[in-house]
Amino acid sequence: xxxxxxxxxxxxEQFSQQMADAVEQVGRSIVTVYGRRRQPSSGFAFAxxxxxxxxxxLERTRDLRIGTPDGRKLAAELVGxxxxxxxxxxxxxxxxxxTASQTAAAxxxxxxxxxxxxxxxxxxxxxGVVSKLLRSPAMSRARWAGRLDRVIQTxxxxxxxxxxxxxxxxxxxxxxxxTSSLLPGIAAAIPLDVxxxxxxxxxxxxxxxxxxxxxLTQQVVLPAxxxxxxxxxxxxxxxxxxxxxxxxxxxxxxxxxxxxDERPVNDADDLLAAVxxxxxxxxxxxxxxxxxxxxxxxxxxxxx
Amino acid sequence: MNAVHVVTxxxxxxxxxxxxxxxxxxxxxxxxGFGTGVVWRADPEVVEVVTNAHVVREARQGVVQxxxxxxxxxxxxxxxxxxxxxxxxxxxxxxxxxxxxAVLALPFDTDGRPRVGELVFAIGxxxxxxxxxxxxxxxxxxxxxxxxxxxxxxxxxxxxxxGNSGGPLLNARGSVIGINALIVGGDQSVSxxxxxxxxxxxxxxxxxxxxxxxx
Numbered sequence: 206x207x208x209x210x211x212x213x214x215x216x217x218e219q220f221s222q223q224m225a226d227a228v229e230q231v232g233r234s235i236v237t238v239y240g241r242r243r244q245p246s247s248g249f250a251f252a253x254x255x256x257x258x259x260x261x262x263l264e265r266t267r268d269l270r271i272g273t274p275d276g277r278k279l280a281a282e283l284v285g286x287x288x289x290x291x292x293x294x295x296x297x298x299x300x301x302x303x304t305a306s307q308t309a310a311a312x313x314x315x316x317x318x319x320x321x322x323x324x325x326x327x328x329x330x331x332x333g334v335v336s337k338l339l340r341s342p343a344m345s346r347a348r349w350a351g352r353l354d355r356v357i358q359t360x361x362x363x364x365x366x367x368x369x370x371x372x373x374x375x376x377x378x379x380x381x382x383x384t385s386s387l388l389p390g391i392a393a394a395i396p397l398d399v400x401x402x403x404x405x406x407x408x409x410x411x412x413x414x415x416x417x418x419x420x421l422t423q424q425v426v427l428p429a430x431x432x433x434x435x436x437x438x439x440x441x442x443x444x445x446x447x448x449x450x451x452x453x454x455x456x457x458x459x460x461x462x463x464x465x466d467e468r469p470v471n472d473a474d475d476l477l478a479a480v481x482x483x484x485x486x487x488x489x490x491x492x493x494x495x496x497x498x499x500x501x502x503x504x505x506x507x508x509x
Numbered sequence: 510m511n512a513v514h515v516v517t518x519x520x521x522x523x524x525x526x527x528x529x530x531x532x533x534x535x536x537x538x539x540x541x542g543f544g545t546g547v548v549w550r551a552d553p554e555v556v557e558v559v560t561n562a563h564v565v566r567e568a569r570q571g572v573v574q575x576x577x578x579x580x581x582x583x584x585x586x587x588x589x590x591x592x593x594x595x596x597x598x599x600x601x602x603x604x605x606x607x608x609x610x611a612v613l614a615l616p617f618d619t620d621g622r623p624r625v626g627e628l629v630f631a632i633g634x635x636x637x638x639x640x641x642x643x644x645x646x647x648x649x650x651x652x653x654x655x656x657x658x659x660x661x662x663x664x665x666x667x668x669x670x671x672g673n674s675g676g677p678l679l680n681a682r683g684s685v686i687g688i689n690a691l692i693v694g695g696d697q698s699v700s701x702x703x704x705x706x707x708x709x710x711x712x713x714x715x716x717x718x719x720x721x722x723x724x
Contacts, residue, residue, distance in 0.1 A: 213519070213525060215522075217526060221680065222627065225625065225647075326651050329625065330646050332645050362666045
């Protein structure tokens with residue numbers, strides 16, 4: 206196929222205009238969030254009269270306001286927030302802003318635009334690529350591990366107030382909600398398919414339900430006879446709560462938890478990550494040493 | 510057109526655009542340092558270059574040296590000096606040393622309002638390195654304090670460094686939408702919009718339509 210240079214230039218121009226179109230279109234769903242003394246942040250409409258924003262940018266819980274794309278200032282009420290996932294939901298009467306709905310799955314290398322509305326100057330954008338897709342198990346020490354399935358890392362500049370804005374493709378499809386607090390010093394986005402179910406939970410309950418087992422544990426070094434190369438330490442159960450999932454599953458004080466679903470458990474963070482990642486009601490197979498003998502106990506994750 | 514073709518054509522378009530635009534960008538040298546300039550007029554008898562006022566502030570007797578993309582050198586006089594908007598116009602009259610054909614006047618886009626999210630390119634001489642190209646998008650329309658008054662500015666995420674000052678911020682058509690001016694921007698990349706440039710420097714005969722359709 207022979208294409209002239211001017212066709213190539215037309216394509217470049219079209220691509221450029223397409224990106225500006227995408228920013229404009231998704232910008233109709235993005236609002237300014239006034240929730241701290243200095244730099245306002247951003248948020249976006251995800252359902253009727255509901256805005257999803259970044260929890261860390263709300264330094265107060267009262268006197269919250271949002272600014273709409275058409276210049277209205279509206280009072281907002283904090284419905285729910287969760288600091289570990291950095292999500293917060295605001296209810297805004299008469300919001301009348303279209304919801305961001307068209308989403309796409311992120312792929313490493315895709316061009317991406319960070320779009321936000323961090324103040325009176327209107328929309329802001331920066332360009333980058335999807336740098337990396339972080340999955341929860343690989344980041345088990347991160348505070349969001351187990352609570353956010355995936356996080357997108359991008360090299361688009363996170364201007365002040367970009368948290369709560371959207372990372373989009375040049376086509377306008379939304380990849381996720383921007384936040385600067387999950388990865389220190391780097392712009393990240395929570396994929397919309399991960400964020401929206403949590404946002405719905407926050408809207409309905411005001412908090413995120415957490416899975417729990419109902420045991421209090423203490424890390425112990427295993428007796429020499431029980432140690433293997435991959436199994437050096439375990440968690441000694443020092444208390445089992447009454448009527449807890451652990452009690453119903455048959456856990457007993459004195460059990461030493463050494464694995465969850467065949468994965469070794471060395472400390473309380475390992476157990477917490479496994480429980481957080483499980484859905485409510487999901488059975489977990491706990492490997493325990495009871496009286497020096499290995500056995501398994503199955504516990505259905507409870508909620509509270 | 511399949512995806513591979515689209516990408517190839519985008520690459521071709523990008524390369525052609527930037528090869529063209531480099532011909533309209535010059536290095537501006539004074540005794541104390543250097544910056545970048547944009548050729549906006551390239552007639553056989555006169556060549557005019559737009560740059561930042563702070564780039565030519567130290568010009569001795571109002572004279573600076575201009576170096577073209579193909580390493581030709583010529584002496585230019587500071588014809589207009591507007592420190593309040595950080596702009597200056599340099600004039601080369603009867604450029605005997607300079608092959609005026611070799612340089613190209615870049616169109617200044619004063620009709621369209623640049624849009625947030627559109628592609629932008631900067632060409633300049635960061636730290637003295639000639640004709641370095643950086644790409645990004647227009648981030649926002651904003652305002653900055655220049656000489657005690659607020660002027661509209663374009664913010665972008667293109668990488669700028671000292672030496673980029675006075676150079677063009679181009680759109681995907683190859684039109685100049687702004688003049689890069691690091692000093693008013695603090696930590697962010699800031700450009701003075703083409704409309705402000707044309708008004709301040711009285712560029713009455715600015716190009717009415719982009720010329721980049723050849724090649």
